[in-house]
Amino acid sequence: MARVIHVFRRPDRFVAGTVGEPGDRAFYLQAIESSRTISVLLEKQQVSVLAERITALLGEVSKRFGEDNLLGTTVATGSSDNDPLAVPLEEEFRVGTMGLGWDADSSSIVVELLAVTEEEIDESVVLDDTEEGPDALRVFLSPTAAKSFAERAEKVVDAGRAPCPLCAEPLDPEGHVCVRLNGYHDRNPVAGTE
Secondary structure (H helix, E strand, O other), X not given: OOOOEEEEOOOOEEEEEXXXXXXXXXXXXXXXXXXXXXXXXXXXXXXXXXXXXXXXXHHHHHHHHOHHHHHHOOOOOOOOOOOOOOOOOOEEEEEEEEEEEEEOOOOEEEEEEEEOOOOOOOHHHOOOOOOOOOOEEEEEEOHHHHHHHHHHHHHHHXXXXXXXXXXXXXXXXXXXXXXXXXXXXOOOOOOOOO
């Protein structure tokens, strides 16, 4: 079966979002252009890494091409996008491999998300139009849109459960066994005893 690559050259919207309660959230990336919407499912860690790498790539591009050149390719946007994901939310595929690059011709960050496969993925299929390989979502983002995406993605990741002040593991509403306390917790302390 031929590979399907969903390409968004000028997306109206590309955002990270979640469905569910903290501790039981599903993470999605969603691209919208005109009447076309594609949503892909991925792990929290993948969202975090993608935001981190986009920020690093923007820094590198800015350093190489100069801040003025980079800013000259962007159009200022108003406020950041805090709207929920568009519904109905239908997952196109689960993300396995991610690719990231700079397209000098369009002065865009290129994000490519490949579907999970059981076979080993050859690096040549990432950011390429070969006919063999997993389905993919390829999104071209202006530096401003990429920065906005990264900022929102970081907020989405951080909006989960609060971390334990001792071990930094997520605190559950039902309770938490902290490894720093070696699981010890005196549930019925008696006042005045030593």
